[in-house]
Amino acid sequence: METAPTKDAGFRTKRQMEKAKELPSASDALPKYGGHGYVPTAEDDEEPFVERISHLVLGVTDVDRAEHWYNDVMGMDVLGRGLMADTRPHSVMRMNSGCLLVLVEGKDIVPRRPGTNAVHHAFNMTPNQYRRLQEKIEEYKIDAWVDRAQFLAQGEYNLNFRDPDDHALEVCCDTPEASELILPNVGILDCGPASQYNVGDVKLLKDADVYLIRLKEGFLAMSRWCTHMNGRIIWNREHWRFQCPYHHATFDRRGNHTGGQPDLDALRLYSVGFGPDGHVLIDTSQVTQRACFEPDQCVQPDRALVGAGA
Amino acid sequence: MANIEGLDHTGRSVPDVREGEDFYVSLLGAKHCNTIASATEDVRAGRGAPHPCNVLAGYLFVLFPHAKHLPLPDALKGEDGSRIAFAVSRQRFDDVVERAGDIGLSFEGPVTHPEHGPFGESIYFTDPGGNYMEICWRRDSDQARTRLAWEREAEAATA
Ligand code: FES
Numbered sequence: 520m521e522t523a524p525t526k527d528a529g530f531r532t533k534r535q536m537e538k539a540k541e542l543p544s545a546s547d548a549l550p551k552y553g554g555h556g557y558v559p560t561a562e563d564d565e566e567p568f569v570e571r572i573s574h575l576v577l578g579v580t581d582v583d584r585a586e587h588w589y590n591d592v593m594g595m596d597v598l599g600r601g602l603m604a605d606t607r608p609h610s611v612m613r614m615n616s617g618c619l620l621v622l623v624e625g626k627d628i629v630p631r632r633p634g635t636n637a638v639h640h641a642f643n644m645t646p647n648q649y650r651r652l653q654e655k656i657e658e659y660k661i662d663a664w665v666d667r668a669q670f671l672a673q674g675e676y677n678l679n680f681r682d683p684d685d686h687a688l689e690v691c692c693d694t695p696e697a698s699e700l701i702l703p704n705v706g707i708l709d710c711g712p713a714s715q716y717n718v719g720d721v722k723l724l725k726d727a728d729v730y731l732i733r734l735k736e737g738f739l740a741m742s743r744w745c746t747h748m749n750g751r752i753i754w755n756r757e758h759w760r761f762q763c764p765y766h767h768a769t770f771d772r773r774g775n776h777t778g779g780q781p782d783l784d785a786l787r788l789y790s791v792g793f794g795p796d797g798h799v800l801i802d803t804s805q806v807t808q809r810a811c812f813e814p815d816q817c818v819q820p821d822r823a824l825v826g827a828g829a
Numbered sequence: 830m831a832n833i834e835g836l837d838h839t840g841r842s843v844p845d846v847r848e849g850e851d852f853y854v855s856l857l858g859a860k861h862c863n864t865i866a867s868a869t870e871d872v873r874a875g876r877g878a879p880h881p882c883n884v885l886a887g888y889l890f891v892l893f894p895h896a897k898h899l900p901l902p903d904a905l906k907g908e909d910g911s912r913i914a915f916a917v918s919r920q921r922f923d924d925v926v927e928r929a930g931d932i933g934l935s936f937e938g939p940v941t942h943p944e945h946g947p948f949g950e951s952i953y954f955t956d957p958g959g960n961y962m963e964i965c966w967r968r969d970s971d972q973a974r975t976r977l978a979w980e981r982e983a984e985a986a987t988a
């Protein structure tokens with residue numbers, strides 16, 4: 520049984536190793552996006568020089584061994600030998616999307632040139648394929664870790680490991696959980712007197728993953744879950760932006776998407792009301808999706824109530 | 830049916846990320862999508878640097894700076910350690926080869942592949958980091974299936 524080299528496993532933290540053991544729920548759902556959650560736009564199809572990714576060619580020292588490994592561990596189908604214009608022994612392997620992998624045998628394989636450790640090749644899998652891979656990783660005693668251990672959104676799974684020739688591989692799996700609506704369900708949140716909030720204030724209600732914002736148009740209660748893939752956004756006061764550390768989406772104080780990933784919906788809303796004592800109340804039982812900010816999404820407290828809470 | 834869907838993205842190393850990005854964006858028509866400054870543990874721990882992400886034909890490339898200058902390989906065709914290939918349709922291939930010449934891309938080929946295999950013809954070149962690349966047309970292009978969920982949704986919406 521082959522074991523992948525462990526050359527730089529020493530760099531990995533315990534958290535990175537632990538994270539690599541996490542399993543998604545069983546599902547055959549296809550990956551929603553490729554490329555670390557890259558959201559495609561119509562622009563991508565305008566006058567393409569090349570049309571789609573076709574295949575990856577890897578140099579290997581033993582084509583039989585590599586073919587067996589990519590078939591058994593990575594789950595690729597063997598298409599055949601000698602199917603390319605190359606006189607060296609090679610095997611062509613197939614993935615479900617039609618992407619191919621070609622393993623070409625050579626004597627001295629240098630998987631990454633010196634000082635180019637970041638070079639890697641990433642594949643995508645459904646949750647069930649990913650679960651199967653985990654079993655193989657265990658069976659083959661492969662050292663696996665997660666490079667992005669702290670930067671995975673909810674429902675996003677990633678593994679990093681090496682093949683028997685030391686090629687750096689990554690497997691990505693974004694599960695349906697990454698696009699599910701997450702409700703804190705902590706009932707009605709009492710956020711204290713409306714009068715304590717100034718226009719421009721942003722308050723995080725951590726346990727509920729809700730941001731309460733006071734704008735000149737009124738109060739907004741926004742879900743902390745990014746509309747891209749359920750990453751937890753962070754308010755960056757210096758930049759006046761919400762930022763998502765997972766794939767770099769940014770949102771303004773009204774919740775409108777401002778960058779990082781193209782074409783995302785605005786942050787989701789909870790309904791805001793006011794108690795008789797002038798307190799701001801957020802109902803966390805229901806969340807509303809919206810394309811962008813509209814002034815009537817804000818709730819202005821009654822002046823008399825604000826007075827009562829002051 | 831395989832137990833894997835497809836290629837997701839590629840991390841490449843170039844001596845100068847601006848020059849690398851220029852090659853992918855200006856020459857090959859990729860789109861800059863973002864620059865990641867913190868999204869790996871290595872970068873957080875000071876073992877990495879901000880790296881730009883570019884999308885070419887819907888495929889993500891991440892460009893990392895080389896730790897040291899490396900001479901370019903002396904061949905345009907190679908796979909030691911890896912080569913990444915993009916497909917165009919059979920009809921467009923000759924135009925693409927001509928355009929590659931027009932934009933000043935040094936390439937090797939076209940090379941014709943065996944008829945019983947999935948590949949038609951290919952040209953080979955390198956990026957400014959000496960990473961091997963290929964453009965081909967595929968004899969089995971009818972078998973390439975749409976597998977990502979967003980593609981399925983887009984297809985259903987236009988059906
Ligand atoms: S989860 Fe992807 S950018 Fe927020």
